[in-house]
Amino acid sequence: MTYLPLLGILLVVAGFALRLNPLLVVTVAAVATGLIAGKPLLVVVAAFGKAFNDNRFVTIIYILLPVIGLLERYGLQQRARTLIGGMKRATTGRLLLAYLLFRQVTASLGLTSVAGHPQTVRPLVAPMAEAAAEKQDPDIDEAGRERVKAYAAATDNVGNFFGEDIFIAIGSILLMVGFLAQNGITLAPLELSVYAVPTAVLAFLIHGARLLWLDRSLSSPSRRDGEGDRATRGGGAAAVGPSTAFGGPPPHEASPHREDLR
């Protein structure tokens, strides 16, 4: 067996890594793969065109946009922010836990765009989490702040990814319906989306537990005194003094740090 057909995958990887326009990358990969398989250029273009046409329903989700846009015109995002802002008195972990639930529930109803990194994390969730962390640990250092903010962004991603597939008309569900139809298996979107529920629950439990763990590490800094390597984290942070030990990541994240490169 020849490995030549894999060149298309390599092209996708290289193209995405070089940050070329993904549509261009995908098209070049498709044409190259077809040519390598010994098909004439026009046949490859036609095959790509047919597959594009057969998969139009993947793009159908955008018929939601006029409704979402209309509601945004009358303050939908401001409303979402008010709801999130109402969680004020919580600890960092509990605040992010509530946001995780909010994000999963709204994404599962198809409202993936009411929240997100530019809409809610940067203006709201990250500053609120940081403020809560300052109350829990008044001596929090720069590394600790970074970690809390990174957790805020991570919580948005986890909530979004493991909520949206419960909604029947999200791109990934429709992509699967299309792929299976091409291979002779007919499934309704709902049959696929029910299987997103167990993972959504587990994602909430796992990430939620880590958020509560984050709380513990913020409020009991002495707990990790014995862990040694934390104090050396990031040359710049050492200036803060004894509190450098407070903000290190939990043990499972003990990976080489890039801070020394900055």
Added chain:
Amino acid sequence: MITLEHLYLLAGAMFAAFAVLSLGDRDNRKRFGNAAFWALVAASFFAGDRLGDLGNGLLVLCLVAIAGLGGMGRGHPPTTTPEERAASSERRGNLLFLPALIIPATALLGTLLLKDSGWIDPKQVTLVSLGAGVLLALAAGYAWLRPPVLAPLQEGRRLMDSVGWAAVLPQMLAALGAVFALAGVGQVVGGIAQGMLPDGSLFAAVAVYAIGMAVFTMIMGNAFAAFPVMTGAVGLPILIHHFHGDPAAICAIGMLAGFCGTLMTPMAANFNIVPAALLDLKDRNAVVKAQVGTALPLLACNLLLIYFLGFRQT
């Protein structure tokens, strides 16, 4: 009977409106690029089945040319100011969520109640119900909010322009999967994967599929791109055809295993690198590092879920 064709006409009409409104948007330097792009998408929805395969292929190449040459910008449709929005949000409260909830509610009820009604193509009942939900929500929005007549289309265009050419990326990746299948990419990857599999071990096959989805997603930066490759290579031939697993459970949870990969790769820049920049984090991989501790156990859970939910009959 209402079929997917009718839904395509609705989508075509919406994209055609986006094209026309883009053309009149003099604040957007690249308005002709936007108009041409959305017009081509509209043509695909209106007439895709009459263009022929080669015609569709050329349409795709035109879309790619516009996007690849940087021909699209962001339009500036008329909308409300942040102050007006805050005031409206204050006045209307959480009721604002209600019209948005009409859509999933209609889609769900339609799927459950209208499957055998004879009004709707039973294979497409979910998507058709979704379209009906959009129209109902729009009607409710008009009745309650009394917006200018064109407001939903202008606001829709505002959001559409912010997505831009990326709107057709999932569809393109699905098409790429089809070309890969044609060229036998799945067989090659499947051959490699099967070489690593002990004979007849279902658990090992599930593990190769779930972990393969995550790893391929990390390499390609995108579970949508990884899905056709891994499912064509391992999911379909081994798990579904050989071991007679349930395609719905295997594919749906397999995709989520891929999402675990998305959490662990800087290649998924939108989710992992852009937020680090937005939050002024010094370590650009800080978000990925915060996610690994969730992604790895969740990947293990997905592996077990495929094993236990995908093969209940056998």
